[in-house]
Amino acid sequence: MEQSISAAEIAQFRAETPGTTNLVHFNNAGASLPALPVLNTVIDYLQKEAITGGYEIEALYQQEIDRTYSLVAQLIGARPEEIALVENASTAWCIAFHSIGFQPGDEVLTSEYEYVTNLIGYYYGEKRYGIKLKVIPNDANGNFSISNLEEAITPKTRLIAVTQVASATGGVLPVEEIGTVAAKHNILYLVDACQSVGHMPVDVKKINCHFLSVTGRKYLRAPRGTGFLYIRKSVQERLNPLLIDGHAITSITDDGYTLRKDGKAFELYEKNRALTLGLGKAVEYALAIGMERIWQRISYLAAHLRTKLTKLDGATVHDTGTQLSGIVTFTVDGYNSYQVRDFLAERHINVTVSKAQTTLIYMNKHQLKEVTRASLHYYNTEEEITRLIEVLKELA
Numbered sequence: 285m286e287q288s289i290s291a292a293e294i295a296q297f298r299a300e301t302p303g304t305t306n307l308v309h310f311n312n313a314g315a316s317l318p319a320l321p322v323l324n325t326v327i328d329y330l331q332k333e334a335i336t337g338g339y340e341i342e343a344l345y346q347q348e349i350d351r352t353y354s355l356v357a358q359l360i361g362a363r364p365e366e367i368a369l370v371e372n373a374s375t376a377w378c379i380a381f382h383s384i385g386f387q388p389g390d391e392v393l394t395s396e397y398e399y400v401t402n403l404i405g406y407y408y409g410e411k412r413y414g415i416k417l418k419v420i421p422n423d424a425n426g427n428f429s430i431s432n433l434e435e436a437i438t439p440k441t442r443l444i445a446v447t448q449v450a451s452a453t454g455g456v457l458p459v460e461e462i463g464t465v466a467a468k469h470n471i472l473y474l475v476d477a478c479q480s481v482g483h484m485p486v487d488v489k490k491i492n493c494h495f496l497s498v499t500g501r502k503y504l505r506a507p508r509g510t511g512f513l514y515i516r517k518s519v520q521e522r523l524n525p526l527l528i529d530g531h532a533i534t535s536i537t538d539d540g541y542t543l544r545k546d547g548k549a550f551e552l553y554e555k556n557r558a559l560t561l562g563l564g565k566a567v568e569y570a571l572a573i574g575m576e577r578i579w580q581r582i583s584y585l586a587a588h589l590r591t592k593l594t595k596l597d598g599a600t601v602h603d604t605g606t607q608l609s610g611i612v613t614f615t616v617d618g619y620n621s622y623q624v625r626d627f628l629a630e631r632h633i634n635v636t637v638s639k640a641q642t643t644l645i646y647m648n649k650h651q652l653k654e655v656t657r658a659s660l661h662y663y664n665t666e667e668e669i670t671r672l673i674e675v676l677k678e679l680a
């Protein structure tokens with residue numbers, strides 16, 4: 285595959301990423317290394333806030349803070365009034381899920397790759413609302429099956445909810461095809477795009493989803509403690525926001541209140557404004573490079589790593605499915621994943637251990653207790669991959 289970003293650009297992005305100096309960071313699906321403009325935006329605002337006053341500095345920065353909604357919207361092909369800013373993807377997902385207003389007997393369809401927060405949500409929903417969860421079995425190649433989805437739909441299907449890229453395996457779900465099915469049957473559609481935004485182009489119009497939940501710290505390279513939820517404008521008024529504060533309403537009287545008519549009806553007022561600005565800066569940084577180029581570069585590096593791991597004696601790559609991402613999962617014979625991670629960490633290479641519970645249905649089906657996960661970003665290099673393979677050779 286052709287390299288989409290030049291060597292000179294990579295050198296520049298690395299120069300702007302202090303963490304790359306002494307580390308090989310392959311834990312971008314856990315938390316990416318932030319770029320300097322993001323770091324400086326946060327620090328600068330916090331310093332000004334400390335000497336100006338929280339509300340006073342906010343007033344001075346109002347335009348920039350509002351611009352974060354526009355930038356996030358631009359990144360995913362939405363409108364600013366369809367965005368709620370929250371602290372993480374789990375909050376975003378729960379706000380979406382619990383705003384739906386389920387009735388007993390409503391059916392929810394999901395995939396084998398579903399993330400733990402969401403799975404807990406369905407179990408909780410079974411107890412709390414009386415919904416019924418159905419998991420769509422993958423096809424024999426580990427791909428999400430559109431025909432199995434079609435077969436599972438009944439008049440009671442209320443929601444289709446999937447994770448676009450799982451936490452513990454590298455496959456990518458066909459979210460656009462799933463969206464076509466959801467639209468055909470007029471079913472609500474919620475996409476967990478926590479691992480995909482910042483990683484590959486994601487467009488809510490193409491996906492045709494009603495909700496999209498995202499975190500900042502992973503592939504977006506935004507500060508920890510940031511995230512957002514997209515809620516399609518046309519469904520906002522049919523939903524019951526989970527948490528409502530004085531910022532979510534336009535008026536209140538002795539008799540009741542009137543909700544805002546935008547995404548802010550779904551978020552709470554208080555948040556860390558420095559981090560909001562940092563999120564905006566991270567989105568700006570990604571947009572300036574271009575999501576298509578970022579995705580091509582990550583795909584190239586991940587394919588390169590998988591090829592090398594496949595050739596390495598004693599190593600097994602576990603990613604399933606035809607369309608793969610920058611998340612590469614593997615095991616090494618004779619060592620558990622914690623030993624592999626620690627051996628690499630001692631040599632300044634960051635990878636992580638993905639436990640079964642993060643992607644339980646898939647992991648149980650493949651009888652995996654845990655896997656080692658190397659998640660690559662565009663600022664990683666072939667030299668870093670070579671280094672990882674050398675160290676694994678030492679181990680194996």
Ligand SMILES: *Cc1c(COP(=O)(O)O)cnc(C)c1O
Pocket residue numbers: 371372373374375399401447449450451476478479498499500511
């Ligand atoms: C990390 C992750 C989440 C949760 O994100 P938080 O920001 O930690 O709440 C949700 N879905 C997937 C697929 C994830 O990998």
